[in-house]
Amino acid sequence: MTALLDSAALNQVGDTGTTLARLIRAEFMKLRTTSAGWLFIVGFIVFTAAALTINGFGSHYQLYPQQGLVSRAQGLAEAAQAHSPAGVAAIAASMMTSGQRVGVLFALLLGVVVVTSEFANQTAAVTFVTVPRRATVIRAKLAAAACCGALFWLVGTVIAAVATPLFLYSQHVSTSPAGWIVVRSVLLNLVAFVAWGVFGLGLGAVLRNQMASVIAAIAVYAGSFGAEGVFTALYNLFHQGWLLGAPVIAPALASAVMIMSGQAFPDAPAGWVGGVIMIGYTAALVAGGIALTKRRDVI
Amino acid sequence: MVVLLAVVVVGGLVWLARLNRGGTRTDRARTDGAGPGFPGRPLGGKRIPPALMSQGRIDVCGLTKEYRGVRAVDDLSFTVEPGRVTGFLGPNGAGKTTTLRMLLDLVEPTAGTATIGGVRYADLDQPIRRVGAVLEAGAAHKDRTGRDHLRIVCQSAGISLARADEVLELVGLGVAGNRTFRGYSLGMRQRLGVAAALLGDPQVLILDEPANGLDPEGIRWMRDLLRTLAAQGRTVLVSSHLLGEMALLADDLVIVAAGRLAAQGTVASVIGSMTYLSRTLVRTPELEKLAAVLGRDVVVTPADDGGAYITGADAVAIGDAALRAGVAIHQLVTQLPDLEAAFLELTAGKAAIR
Numbered sequence: 001m002t003a004l005l006d007s008a009a010l011n012q013v014g015d016t017g018t019t020l021a022r023l024i025r026a027e028f029m030k031l032r033t034t035s036a037g038w039l040f041i042v043g044f045i046v047f048t049a050a051a052l053t054i055n056g057f058g059s060h061y062q063l064y065p066q067q068g069l070v071s072r073a074q075g076l077a078e079a080a081q082a083h084s085p086a087g088v089a090a091i092a093a094s095m096m097t098s099g100q101r102v103g104v105l106f107a108l109l110l111g112v113v114v115v116t117s118e119f120a121n122q123t124a125a126v127t128f129v130t131v132p133r134r135a136t137v138i139r140a141k142l143a144a145a146a147c148c149g150a151l152f153w154l155v156g157t158v159i160a161a162v163a164t165p166l167f168l169y170s171q172h173v174s175t176s177p178a179g180w181i182v183v184r185s186v187l188l189n190l191v192a193f194v195a196w197g198v199f200g201l202g203l204g205a206v207l208r209n210q211m212a213s214v215i216a217a218i219a220v221y222a223g224s225f226g227a228e229g230v231f232t233a234l235y236n237l238f239h240q241g242w243l244l245g246a247p248v249i250a251p252a253l254a255s256a257v258m259i260m261s262g263q264a265f266p267d268a269p270a271g272w273v274g275g276v277i278m279i280g281y282t283a284a285l286v287a288g289g290i291a292l293t294k295r296r297d298v299i
Numbered sequence: 300m301v302v303l304l305a306v307v308v309v310g311g312l313v314w315l316a317r318l319n320r321g322g323t324r325t326d327r328a329r330t331d332g333a334g335p336g337f338p339g340r341p342l343g344g345k346r347i348p349p350a351l352m353s354q355g356r357i358d359v360c361g362l363t364k365e366y367r368g369v370r371a372v373d374d375l376s377f378t379v380e381p382g383r384v385t386g387f388l389g390p391n392g393a394g395k396t397t398t399l400r401m402l403l404d405l406v407e408p409t410a411g412t413a414t415i416g417g418v419r420y421a422d423l424d425q426p427i428r429r430v431g432a433v434l435e436a437g438a439a440h441k442d443r444t445g446r447d448h449l450r451i452v453c454q455s456a457g458i459s460l461a462r463a464d465e466v467l468e469l470v471g472l473g474v475a476g477n478r479t480f481r482g483y484s485l486g487m488r489q490r491l492g493v494a495a496a497l498l499g500d501p502q503v504l505i506l507d508e509p510a511n512g513l514d515p516e517g518i519r520w521m522r523d524l525l526r527t528l529a530a531q532g533r534t535v536l537v538s539s540h541l542l543g544e545m546a547l548l549a550d551d552l553v554i555v556a557a558g559r560l561a562a563q564g565t566v567a568s569v570i571g572s573m574t575y576l577s578r579t580l581v582r583t584p585e586l587e588k589l590a591a592v593l594g595r596d597v598v599v600t601p602a603d604d605g606g607a608y609i610t611g612a613d614a615v616a617i618g619d620a621a622l623r624a625g626v627a628i629h630q631l632v633t634q635l636p637d638l639e640a641a642f643l644e645l646t647a648g649k650a651a652i653r
Binding site: 295 | 400406421423425427428434435438439440441443444447455457459461464465495499
């Protein structure tokens with residue numbers, strides 16, 4: 001297409017219009033050119049550092065129980081358990097994923113913001129006039145939210161990967177950093193970060209209002225931890241065994257079950273159950289978000 | 300764990316409060332327009348080939364939008380021709396913005412169609428290469444620079460990012476391109492909106508109240524720009540409730556009231572169709588005699604300066620009657636209603652909040 005005005009830029013060759021790849025890059029430009037994206041990253045780094053510190057103290061007292069807090073015999077037993085190869089591996093895995101169980105909140109909220117900031121800042125009209133195929137826009141945002149989730153995971157994991165060996169060395173214990181239990185935890189956390197980023201995107205696309213979506217996201221996450229209490233109370237009333245495993249239907253517990261391989265709470269089901277439930281919620285929210293975005297008027 | 304969760308929640312709320320503050324700070328924008336030092340660059344002298352002109356025609360046919368039982372737009376039909384500036388006029392709440400948003404596929408019509416060159420906006424291949432739209436002056440992220448705002452549109456549409464700099468120069472924002480939108484005056488925001496609309500060098504321009512908040516110099520700039528774009532053969536549809544501005548700018552008018560079409564045509568024909576609003580100024584030494592021969596249907600209102608306004612008979616009828624009665628006429632002038640009178644008459648009683 002030749003420019004009607006005298007435009008060197010428009011007459012350049014290679015102009016092929018909108019593609020999904022270009023839209024994804026545009027989404028990253030949107031994040032890069034506002035302060036919110038950077039605030040999230042800085043916040044996450046500070047959070048991870050704090051979590052590592054707290055986790056470090058916790059692990060130290062596991063390895064070297066304080067006298068007076070527990071009986072001497074119990075302390076020795078616990079210390080021996082923590083010093084065993086399995087114990088050290090567990091500590092290493094815990095250190096390597098420090099704070100990530102809560103850190104996924106950053107991915108969740110950024111996913112929410114990727115969609116809702118368009119409406120909060122009235123840029124949705126410009127976005128959809130530029131690209132009227134709204135489902136494609138949401139898909140590009142989905143890719144951006146997933147990548148951001150992975151980026152948070154990478155940042156957190158790199159920081160932990162520097163700190164964990166130093167910590168283990170300072171505690172006079174050692175384990176192979178490539179131990180399967182450690183690698184497994186780290187990789188499952190990647191899945192969780194990506195899933196929560198996309199979960200937030202779907203939630204934002206469904207609700208559209210930024211304030212409502214952020215509150216809903218935090219409520220869903222924090223409220224999940226109440227599910228255990230609710231189902232325990234129900235169990236005490238009805239004595240149905242399955243009720244003890246049922247808290248896994250709460251998204252944050254499903255995610256925890258997936259990562260911690262069924263050890264997230266007593267009677268938790270196997271890890272894959274959590275994974276399936278988490279992915280199910282995410283897929284449902286994204287499908288709903290795309291359908292609503294296509295249908296709703298942009299005012 | 301609980302402590303960490305609390306930290307995150309509090310942090311999230313603090314951040315939210317910050318976002319919220321940013322979102323409502325629009326009113327801080329100065330209204331001093333662009334001011335001197337915003338010359339803007341003259342457009343190229345190219346013209347759209349006549350064979351392509353018809354692709355710029357806008358057809359609105361039976362367009363209807365219902366919100367919870369209220370018909371914001373009610374069976375509206377009109378056409379907008381290329382190579383002309385068409386003013387889209389109506390009182391607040393007449394359905395202008397809803398109509399423009401239906402044209403751009405942002406709002407789904409309850410019934411009817413709106414097409415550009417016979418094609419729905421959503422079906423255009425590269426929409427921003429065909430249609431440029433200015434929707435609201437506040438439509439950019441407050442933390443983003445004007446240049447970044449435009450570059451994101453370029454990236455999404457798959458056009459060279461260098462185009463952003465070209466349009467910034469074109470609208471006279473070259474210097475302000477690296478400042479954040481938060482600090483833009485209302486006039487600068489309007490210019491940025493126009494810059495975004497021109498990114499794809501479109502044949503059709505749709506502007507919703509682009510003159511809002513502009514100072515006189517900015518209004519003249521906008522007028523010259525839109526007239527130049529129309530002279531190049533482009534279609535320019537511009538909504539406004541500023542009548543004086545429309546009288547200077549528009550070739551054609553589409554007037555809506557309460558979601559319905561009140562009038563369409565050239566500015567002259569819309570005003571001319573309201574001859575019942577016209578009046579004739581007469582100066583004569585024998586006003587009573589003239590009034591007597593004109594008959595009962597004619598209303599004669601004496602003016603302060605000795606003349607009189609006559610409605611109900613045109614200049615020809617008055618002149619003939621005066622000749623027959625032997626009344627001397629010193630002055631006989633037909634006064635057509637101005638756009639404002641026509642507008643108020645056409646939309647009378649329909650401007651109420653619905």
